[in-house]
Amino acid sequence: MTNASTYRRVGLIVPSSNITMETEIPALLKAREAILPDRFTFHSSRMRMKAVVKEELEAMDADSVRCASELSDAAVEVQAYACLVAIMSMGLGYHRASSEKLNRATTENGCPTPVLNSAGALVESLQEMGMRKVSIICPYMKPLTRLVVDYIETEGIEVQDFLALEIPDNLEVASQDPAAPAELWRKLDVRGVDAIVASACVQMPSLPAIEMIERASGLPAVSASVATTRKILQSLNLTEIAPGGGALLSGGQLARLPKVA
Template sequence: MTTAVRRIGLVVPSSNVTVETEIPALLARHSTARFSFHSSRMRMHTVSPEELRAMNAQRERCIDELADAGVDALLYACLVALMAQGPGEHRRAESAVTEQLAAAGQSPAVRSSAGALVEALSALGARRIVLVTPYLRPLAEQVVGYLEAEGFEVADFAALEVGDNAAVGAIPGERVLAAARGLDRSTADALVISACVQMPSLDLVAPAEREFGLPVLSAATAGAYSLLRALGEPPVLPGAGSLLDPVGGAPHLYDRAP
């Protein structure tokens, strides 16, 4: 019997070159489900409050385009674009997208990178976290405030101070790992190694779990987890960290000293 291909819609910033690589690469690891990917782009070059607001204003056009493709699930794939608008924005945005699609007679699962990170951290049982962001510090602080409004305690964070979104997509993995090594992880339940779908991180998640001995996730792995759950598929992907591979994750995750 042929397995039906599930269509995934991605709403992405025009300068993003990472999410359309990492999300398909992750979901290709699924043991049974098969997926195709369909994107619509919102113009954005600089990660600034002004450009993020202007980008969000293009959302309705993007949703209409993805509705034409008849997607089964949709991911609004820019974490900071929603978190910069204030606490709870992912719920408001997902609700607005759902209503727009319903008006077109469609009911795909609707998720966002911002909401997916909250969902994934909750699934891990993480309450005290540390994170690495590529953003300028004021935006990074808004991300921290957003997560704290969701009930998490951010013990430490890094802001790599990269404002050009194209440059974010070229941040070397070693720089991201170096930032993670500089965080105070002593009381953390989890590390978000990339709180941005544009900052490459997929190849860092499993090595970081082995090095640091605690669950590691990223905006990409959280997005994949949320999409799979929304579609009713087992959220299990080998080699993608404890969130998606609880059996194959770092074997010493729960052997840390208190």
């Protein structure tokens, strides 16, 4: 029997209307528990946000300091802030500034904690795995999608093509079929890309589609949730393996995948 003190405590900073982060990230780490001894618990604090528009995203981000402080009260070992577009809408390179600001808040609260975010997790994971050209699927309106594209490209990753689903309501984003990206990717130009980003949004579900896309395309498929899970494991000094997470969670071994459809 696993003693409660051996559980790794993971803090999640969550938009109030997000119902996917607390589904997909725990699902990946719970799947990992079936093959490795590490165990996890999850602890959330929420920021108000209902519509994915710049004004609400900015107000929500301002509330992230409170969330980081609250979670540090629980002595979590790592915190993950999950709203990729909120970070990217705050200006180029803001994922680094956000992490520093929130880490400082935990330090001032007496429990220094590393704080990562899904925006940084996505670009850093792509960089670390040598993925220099991608095509991406986003649920956002086109202006926010172009902002995301510009942000990713400023970090040295070319976006060859993108698909904007143009869904402004955050709960509607979460209601999309999690398997839908397994077909949506076919609308993208993926010639010569290193990876397909099945969901550049932690709210848009895509976990069941990740390995379906890899099998069909012969390319690595990633998502904001998978990348965030990868960086959580890195922060905890644990092997980056989780069943169902595709190439990013295969233990650091990136190989060309066989195309079967």
